[in-house]
Amino acid sequence: MNQKKRLSVKTVVLIGMFGALAAVLETFQIPVPFAPPFYKLDFAETPIMIGAFALGPVPAILMELVKNLLKILINGTTTMYVGDLGNFIGGCAFVLPASILYQKHRTRKMAMAGLGLSVLTGVLTAIVVNCFLTLPLYANLMFGGIENIISMGTAINPAITNLPTFAVFAIVPFNLLKLGMNAGITALVYKKVSVILHVGAPVREPRTSVEKG
Template identity: 45%
Template sequence: MSEHVVKRTTDRTKVRTLAQVAMLGAAATVLMALDFPIPFLAPPFYQMDFSEIPVLVGAFAMGPMAGVAIEFLKVVLHMLLQGTSTAGVGDLANFLVGCAYMVPAAMIYRTKKTRGRALAGLALGTVIMVTVGCVMNAFVLLPAYAAAFQVPVESFIEMGTAINPAINSLFRFCLLAVGPFNLVKGLLTAAITLMIYKKISILLKGNL
C-alpha cells in the first residue's frame, strides 16, 4: 500500500513538473516575441527581451535541468510559431547564452535557497553570460551570421562603429557592443526575477 502511495505521489509530482515546465516555456515564448532593440548599445539584430525571467523562475523552483528544458522549449516554440530570421543562428545563441546565465544562478541558489544566494547566483550568471556571449559572438555566431547571409564580418563591425566610433575590430565589437548589451540584459532580468520569484514560487508549489 505504501509503495502504491509513493508511486502515485511520484507520478503526480512528475506530471505537475511537466505542466509547470510547459507553462513557463509558453510564458517565455511570449516574452521572447516581445523583443526590442537597444540602438545605443548594439546593432538592431541584437534584440532585448525578458524571456529568461520564466526560465530563471522555473530553474530556481525546480532545478537547473528544468531550466534547461524551459529554455529549450522556449526556443523551439519561438522557431515554430515565428520562424527564424537569422538562419537559426540567433535561436541557437539565445539557447546557449541563456543556459550560461541560468545554470550557474540556479546551481548556487539550490545550495541554500536564500535571497543572498539568489543574488550571488544571478551576479555570477550575468558575468558568465557576458563572457560566453562575447566569446561565442567572436568565434562562432558572427562568422555563422556572415556565412548564412553571405556578408563579410566587417559589415557587422561597421554597424558597431556607427554606434560607437571606438569599435574598429571584432574584439572591440564584442567588448563594447555585445558585452554591454548582455550586461544590461542580465542585470534587468536579475532585478525583475528577484522582485517576483517568491510570489510566483508560492503558486508553483501549490496546485498549478
C-alpha cells in the same frame, strides 16, 4: 510512487508553461541605441529563471529548449538558426549557475549571489559564443563577411573597429543590460511566485540556523 508521478507531471507542465511564456515574451523586443539592430532587449529569461529556481537546472535547460523551439515553430528564424543556437547556449549559461547554487542552499543570500554569478557567466558566454560562433556564421550567411557586421557597429560607435572592440562596446553592454534586467525582475518577483509554485509540494524538514529564501 503516485506522489512521485504526480510531481513529475507537474514539473513537465511547469516546464511547458514557463517555456511558452518565455517564447511569448521574446516577441516583445526593444532595440538599443549602442548596438546593431539584431541585438534587442527582451524579458524572456525572467520566467525561465523563476522556473530554474523552483524546479532545478535540468528543467531549466528544457525550458530554454521549449522557448527556442516554440519561437522557431511560431515565427520561424531570421538568422538561419544561428541566433537561435546562440540564444539557447546563452540562456542556459545564464540560468544554470543561479539554479545550481540555489538548489544547494535555498536562502535569499544565495539566490542573490546566484543571480549575480549568472549575469557574469551569461556575459562571458555571450562574448565567446558571439565572437567565435554566431557572429562569424551569421555574417557569412547573411552579410557576406564579418567585416560587414563590424561596419554596422562602426556606424553606431566609431570606437568599434574590429571584433574585440565590437565585443567591448556592443556585446558586453548589451548583455549586461539585458541579463541584469532579467535578474533584477526575478529578484523582485520570485518570492511571491514561488508561493504559488510550491502549493501541494511535499513539506521540507525545517533546517536550523538557515535563513529561508
